[in-house]
Amino acid sequence: MATIRKRGFGQWQAQVRRKGFPTESATFETKIEAEAWASNTESSMVRGVYRVLKIAERTTLCQLITRFKNEYAQFHYKKRADGKEAWKFQAKHLEEKLGEKSVADLDQRLIAEYRDERLKVVSGTTVRKELYLLSKILGFAEMECGINLPNGNPVLKIRKPAESKSRDRRLTDAEWSEFERECRKSRNADLWPLVALARETCMRQGELLSMQWEDIDWKRKFVMLRDTKNGEARSVPLSPIAIQTLQKIPRSLGGKVFKVDRLTLLHAFHGARKRAEIDDFTFHDIRHEGISRLAERGDFSVLDMAAVSGHKTLTMLSRYTHLSSEKLANRLETAK
Incomplete structure (x- = not known):
């Protein structure tokens, strides 16, 4: 049976005695909590799961x-x-x-x-x-x-918090020109090639840093990514600019295309951003810029964009559809 006692200010002790089990006790801030614990403890003893609950405790x-x-x-x-x-x-x-x-x-x-x-x-x-x-x-x-x-x-x-609002930061043409200039001036030779490829291929930072020379198919113009955020390999098409960028990178016999680590890259990136006097711009925003440019072309469907970006659900790409719709509307206007 259970006994509930008040032990000082704001403390309630519950004690449970039952034949075949050791005496158990616990202290709580309220009487309701003490009674609930005692009831659950007695119930677990009756149902034969008491020892399992003790492991959780x-x-x-x-x-x-x-x-x-x-x-x-x-x-x-x-x-x-x-x-x-x-x-x-x-x-x-x-x-x-x-x-x-x-x-x-x-x-x-x-x-x-x-x-x-x-x-x-x-x-x-x-x-x-x-x-x-x-x-x-x-x-x-x-x-x-x-x-x-x-x-x-x-x-x-419990209620889960809502997803944070998606970022929509894009640089103006003038900002891009200044940012490119500072990236090219950086002492880190990998900075601009990484930025250029992120914009052209929509690859994530981690995917770019893990890219291997042996996974680039120059003839068919794509790179096979084996280490992606989603855990699934995918091929990414390479635009003419992406191919030119890769061809200018000093190539080793094998291994990764970029030897730079993530923290070094971010340090160089933020340095170029500050020198260009650009606020509120992250490396991940370059991926957003690349997908936005695909949508603005008007000849890429959402499925096409998903194949390039690696999004597993089309919901994540829904915010780009208005860009392609606007482009198509303009084309319809000029076709009259």
Whole structure:
């Protein structure tokens, strides 16, 4: 049977005694929480899952994340071109805020508080990714570790923040001219070729940095990307400008096209941007510029653009359709 006692200001102790089990007790801030714990503990004893619940109470989120890393992540998550793993950045924040909590303590209220606090610092998209990872880790606990979650998966029971508004930063012709000039003047010889290829091919930064010479088919004018964000290989067509850019790069017998690492590239990129006096412009915005130019041509369908950019869903490309529609409308006007 369960006994509930008040222990000082704002503390309630629940104690459960049942034949065949050791006496269990826990302290809570409210009487309702104490009664709920006692009821769940007694119920788990009756249903024969008490020992499984004890594992959840003894396992902290930090410990669970360590198991997730060693038993799952290293086999299923690919490293980025710079050798880092994106999920670790998300896990770091989960560990800082929730790491000392036991798995059994994780409930909707706690996760909702985490969500709201993180939204004060980072974007909704970032918080969504962190919550998705937490949900995956808790699913791993249930499916792979046999840890019963007394509150179920709380991430599935809370409201997720909305996706952040997509960036729409594009340089004017004058800005592009000045930016190109500064990139070409950079001491980093790889900067302008990378910028030019990003604009011509719509490749992501990591895809460019992992590109291999042996994967370029000069005759058929495409490059086969084997290390992509989506984890699936894809071929990217090479425009005449892209081919000319690649042909000017000093070529080794094999290996990567670009030897520069991600941090060095970003340092050179931001240096050129500042010298050109351009604000609010990221390397990823160059990919957006490339896709926008494809849409503006008017002869590329959304499926064509998806084949080039590597988007797995057409939803991500929907914001570019108005550009192609405007171009087609102009063509219809001139065809009269």
